[in-house]
Amino acid sequence: MRKLLVFNNVSLDGYFSDAAGDLSWAHRQDDEWKAYVADNAKGDSTLLLGRVTYELMVRFWPTAQAIELMPAMAERMNNREKVVFSRTLETASWNRTRLVKGDPAAEVRRMKKEPGPSMVLLGSGSIVSLLAQEGLIDEYQLVVNPIILGKGRSMFSGVQRTLNLKMTRTRTFKNGNVLLCYEQEA
Numbered sequence: 001m002r003k004l005l006v007f008n009n010v011s012l013d014g015y016f017s018d019a020a021g022d023l024s025w026a027h028r029q030d031d032e033w034k035a036y037v038a039d040n041a042k043g044d045s046t047l048l049l050g051r052v053t054y055e056l057m058v059r060f061w062p063t064a065q066a067i068e069l070m071p072a073m074a075e076r077m078n079n080r081e082k083v084v085f086s087r088t089l090e091t092a093s094w095n096r097t098r099l100v101k102g103d104p105a106a107e108v109r110r111m112k113k114e115p116g117p118s119m120v121l122l123g124s125g126s127i128v129s130l131l132a133q134e135g136l137i138d139e140y141q142l143v144v145n146p147i148i149l150g151k152g153r154s155m156f157s158g159v160q161r162t163l164n165l166k167m168t169r170t171r172t173f174k175n176g177n178v179l180l181c182y183e184q185e186a
Helices: 031-040 051-058 064-069 071-079 104-113 125-133
Strands: 004-011 046-050 082-085 097-100 119-122 139-145 165-172 178-184
Touching: 004 125, 031 071, 046 051, 046 125, 051 082, 064 071, 082 104, 104 119, 104 125, 119 125
Parallel strands: 004 119, 004 139, 046 082, 046 119, 082 097
Antiparallel strands: 139 178, 165 178
16 A cells, blocks of 8 residues: 655644745755765655645756756656646646646545655645544654744644644754654554
8 A cells, every 4th residue: 555645844833835835944054964865766656745835846847947956856756656736726747747636635634545656745824734534544644843933834723633643753954954753653
């Protein structure tokens, strides 16, 4: 069975985006962090995205600027299979992207039963919340950034039941980021 993991940045006060939807605060770069992100992006995982995350990424990764600044990462992002969940998008033009207009939970249940690589959900707070509520997320990889936003969006808004998790690993980076990894308790 395919596994689904979430990889998201959060502020120290628990927001994955600020009140205006900006994520630029989550890009504290140094050589150690860049190396980790590049290594973590290896493999052939299918990327799952909501509409907003898709629109942010498609504006950057296929560009000459992305290819010049981060050639290996751009190649991975542009050539990976991607699934975007949206009721409002008419098309998804990014290379190897499939648009799903129906129920994300039903589609993820179906995909988990199929053979194939693991799936990684990036950004997409409303999708994270929905799939967490449905018990479909196998692993949470949260990067706590050393910043307090004061207000913003929680990726768990709407979760209506307690989700018990167990910590599987942690890592602290020189830039102040802390990676926290959790799996659902049985």
